[in-house]
């Protein structure tokens with residue numbers, strides 16, 4: 686399938702690809718994009734912060750649609766990241782989905798109505814997820830149930846991934862006729878290297894928790910037969926014990942260390958290129974055919 690994508694690109698003359706690529710290199714007007722995205726309703730992003738433990742929980746809340754992201758939810762996620770950037774007592778963040786599923790990517794009802802809006806949506810998501818990734822706290826994605834497409838991309842914006850034994854994760858974008866739109870190619874190469882990134886992205890393989898852990902994508906598998914809430918508590922314990930177990934008077938020093946670890950690698954150029962490649966495929970014939978096929982990534 687990845688060959689198809691490459692052929693698709695090579696079919697356009699270099700000039701056409703370059704000029705179209707450059708056309709989306711402009712600085713996006715994020716406020717205007719947010720206004721447009723808010724026209725696509727559904728679901729919510731809910732944030733609770735515990736000043737005692739310094740651990741916040743951000744919930745992707747659209748369970749009837751396997752926590753897929755609507756335009757409105759993309760804006761709410763950005764607003765919650767704003768709040769976390771200002772949270773002085775923050776030590777850690779758990780990103781999870783409602784009712785035992787993480788996230789099944791973009792809300793397909795939104796996707797079908799936003800085929801003209803790929804470059805702008807990608808620019809908005811890159812901005813949010815880069816800020817989430819660079820928060821001065823340790824973030825963990827709690828992967829329960831399905832983590833697919835954009836959902837898998839969200840998980841790579843966190844420092845670590847903790848998965849329930851029955852969870853499944855897959856970067857299924859190429860099966861949908863597109864490349865990654867929320868920055869995962871850049872982050873996977875940085876996280877696991879080019880070979881693993883290419884393997885996950887070109888195969889669109891749906892990995893079990895064991896496989897994802899073996900590949901180094903998942904950092905910890907929760908014990909079996911826990912309820913959804915018990916898995917959240919176990920994840921809080923894992924995060925607290927391993928990364929938030931220090932006195933608050935050390936908080937500023939730890940935050941400075943985290944920020945330095947994040948800034949040591951400038952990924953802005955790669956993200957710009959990723960956004961513009963994505964814009965070449967978004968709304969194209971392959972994506973339209975995949976959407977019409979109503980593919981289930983079980």
Ligand SMILES: CC[C@H](C(=O)O)C(=O)SCCNC(=O)CCNC(=O)[C@H](O)C(C)(C)COP(=O)(O)OP(=O)(O)OC[C@H]1O[C@@H](n2cnc3c(N)ncnc32)[C@H](O)[C@@H]1OP(=O)(O)O
Nearest residue numbers: 749750751753789790791792793831834835861866981982
């Ligand atoms: C830039 C990111 C990129 C993009 O936005 O294009 C992507 O994220 S590409 C990937 C897009 N996501 C998908 O293609 C997922 C499609 N859904 C599935 O594969 C399955 O629903 C699955 C595996 C997530 C869950 O399967 P299961 O059998 O457990 O449940 P159902 O299929 O019955 O789903 C329950 C209910 O949820 C609706 N649903 C699931 N995923 C989405 C979604 N992404 N957008 C909108 N709605 C979704 C599904 O339609 C069912 O609703 P119902 O009203 O009962 O039909």
